[in-house]
Amino acid sequence: MAKIKLISAAVVLVTSLTTGTIAEDKMNDLEIAHSAYTAGVLDIRYAHLALAISENVDVKAFAQTMIRDHEAVNQQAVALIRKLEVTPQDNELSKFLVKGAAKKREKLLRLKGKKFDCAYAQNELGYHQVVNKTVATAFIPNVTVPELKELLGDALATFKVHERHADRMVDKLNCS
Amino acid sequence: MLFHKKTSWLAIFWLLAAVLITAANAEDNVDARPLDQTTVIHQVVITKFKFIPANIIIKQGDIVEWINLDIAPHTATVNTKTWGTGKLGQKQTKKIIFTLTGTSFYICTFHPSMHGTVTVLPKNSE
Helix, strand or coil: CCCCCCCCCEEEECCCCCCCCCEEEECCHHHHHHHHHHHHHHHHHHHHHHHHHCCCHHHHHHHHHHHHHHHHHHHHHHHHHHHHCCCCCCCHHHHHHHHHHHHHHHHHHCCCHHHHHHHHHHHHHHHHHHHHHHHHHHHHHHCCCHHHHHHHHHHHHHHHHHHHHHHHHHHHHCCC | CHHHHHHHHHHHHHHHHHHHHHHHHHCCCCCCCCCCCCCCEEEEEEECCEEECCEEEEECCCEEEEEECCCCCECCEECCCCCECCCECCCCEEEEECCCCEEEEEECCCCCCCEEEEEEECCCCC
16 A cells, blocks of 8 residues: 555756766656665765775765765665555666766776775765755655655755765865 | 571562662663762753754763764764763663763764863852
């Protein structure tokens, strides 16, 4: 029994992760939930990569924070999904995010030392900027279930802190 | 008869032990120090990546309780590492008793942009 009401409102998603492309799509609550969860999982994967490759204390600390915070948010999402007895739906945006992250991970895997740290930090900044904009302007205004809207609002507060943290990390690394 | 008396005393002993163990477990978050009638508990709420109030003034022997309302885990950790709440998940709390006067600057070690102070005044100060 799907308690989440499907919506057909047009959701414009500005997603310029790596290519600067703009994806326009109609998303319902279940698709929004899937994409939000996927974005968190992908950032956790980036963080594990950083922990494996980087030797910079600040980068590692940031990566650990990403794992800790995104896991906490996603645990709440899973709890809500179970409570509502629904199944999030895979969709074009989730696929786009997964595909983009796979390409980025391939690039990151070829880097070491400061080059890796800078690439990781800059990617984290860009990733959070795009995800935060999408959550704020597309997900939250269009989602219909109050609990999901509230969770996305709390998650956005967390991700905004990550964005500022990533910005400081980029500055501190003196990446050219 | 004597056997029954011993049995009764043993039963009372074990009952008391069980009660005391249960009480200790319920107070895991409190430093193991006796509280007197004048002990005051101050609460600092962690919400939206801020300590509220960020700066708190208390008296010697008072307790500060931190409660995390955010989804993200947080800590309240003094920069000298002499006290700290450890990791607080959502809705988790930690109480710390302050016995030394002075001002402590603390941060969330997971999110260093979050910071606060605890100022401890002498117990008999006005």
